[in-house]
Amino acid sequence: MLSEFSLIDRYFARRATAPAPRHDDEAATPLGIGDDCALIAPPVGHQLAISTDMLVEGRHFFPDVDPHALGHKALAVNLSDLAAMGAKPHAFTLALALPRADEAWLEAFSNGLFALAERCDCALVGGDTTSGPLNICITVFGDVPHGAALRRDAAKPGDDIWVSGMLGDARAGLGAVRGEWRAPDETVAADWKRALERPEPRIALGLVLRGVAHAALDLSDGLAGDLMHILKRSGVRAVVDADAVPCTDAVRALPEPARRQCTLAGGDDYELCFTAPPSARDALADIAMRVKVPLARIGTIESTGTPAIAWRNAAGAPLSLTLQGFDHFHAD
């Protein structure tokens, strides 16, 4: 068995680099893997946005998941938090508990991780490796100008509510694995699996929403529950047209209860949900074209008051929905 230090060196440290210096006074001093601490600093006038997520086998992923996909997803879910703040990825740390030193697994996992990290200019700067039940804990660091972060507490009465992309494919994929329903064909099955295993963090969208959106977050636990976080922190109420929530044709073709569960409470979407004033509609149409991500207007922030979502259908009639939040694998 490889020792802890050989493992770190072979699969991670050799591919890690000190983060690129971003201003002159930092040029001599950024420091990555190999010391007690990494050293980083945001550019002048910026803050560091920091998020941490822990992924546990059997809870956030199946034991037989493709390790390349797992490496991708472990970083993607963290980068999605940066996107939701309008922060630019800069660096990350990786703590890893492994039941055994399986070199094929480590090679695939690290390849999946670094493929996304390199594509997003996000440098591995430190970490920890230990033996133990499989557990992946990543902490990411991004840059955001002072005062420009997209926070959850900034929704205003009158704002439109928007979501990016299509919701529900990841939950549809999970349902297919569980045997709750079947994908209509192999193409859809592959799309659902990809949505579940390889979410794409909306980094470019988050960056251009700075100064346009008011409140924002990423959809990890399902629209219904996640939107409530914005409402609670902003002290506002919302009306949402459940039929306006965008989804693929295959999800739209599911029976209504399954469709509502996937699109409104599915979890693992990693799309952005944000609010913006109606005056921003033209700018948002432009943004959707520029970053090549569809944006759908699904509702309105109504007023200050006890946070709640009033659901409507396309005809404007009230909908009474029984939805359960996405409590990882086994509660919904």
Add this chain to the structure above:
Amino acid sequence: MLSEFSLIDRYFARRATAPAPRHDDEAATPLGIGDDCALIAPPVGHQLAISTDMLVEGRHFFPDVDPHALGHKALAVNLSDLAAMGAKPHAFTLALALPRADEAWLEAFSNGLFALAERCDCALVGGDTTSGPLNICITVFGDVPHGAALRRDAAKPGDDIWVSGMLGDARAGLGAVRGEWRAPDETVAADWKRALERPEPRIALGLVLRGVAHAALDLSDGLAGDLMHILKRSGVRAVVDADAVPCTDAVRALPEPARRQCTLAGGDDYELCFTAPPSARDALADIAMRVKVPLARIGTIESTGTPAIAWRNAAGAPLSLTLQGFDHFHAD
């Protein structure tokens, strides 16, 4: 069972605060728990020192460990990395996998954690909670002026080698638990247990070593292995007087092989090991008085060359030692 959100709120979020703003332009914008990301920034002219450590049950601690002590130690081992860089603690994130929501356990764990966090002015700013085999992953953030960090690659030929405190008590405590040897009395047994379970990060020492020490690190895996990290990164060789390595009378009274194992390869000491030029000896004597931590000079950085430690005894005779590094619980 408490839901994930109730747990976070009751034991952690209510005691978390946005970190204190440290300069005017940050005053309006630091952000702690409750958004997608925390937002922090080091003071102008400073960098953030970042370290992450993952603790796994059965590997880093016994299943029956006092949860108050575990909360302390989980943060202490991370703060020790900041101390080793000469960084001032500022904030931390906590990711926690729990097999069940045991409220008594959570209350004791969080009390141990926050007692140390508050004493060190280190604010909880974010985290993640999930179910799963017990796993604690903390990432800490500290401030250090540009260029002032105590790095591992800065040892120079002619430097003295120093260690703080007494080495070996934690390993002696582990040996007592395992039945390798017995503590001579209950006072020593309690001292050993405290060393193993409640290490005290040398934060004040790390701060005053800025500008005095050359290279530094904290002793987590045992002096022999950890000092090699300094030698390798600095490209230098060392001579160390094994009998000069400071230890308590109870450890000194162990049979020689056990004593050497405890003091030189024991692990879990969380003392600082550093190098400094001989011209700093008077300053270091002053520092030891001021921060009330004994400092012992144990050897010399000899020359550049293939990194290696030449061990000597008090008479200056070469020692041939068979030491095994501290590979967590079960390899030494």
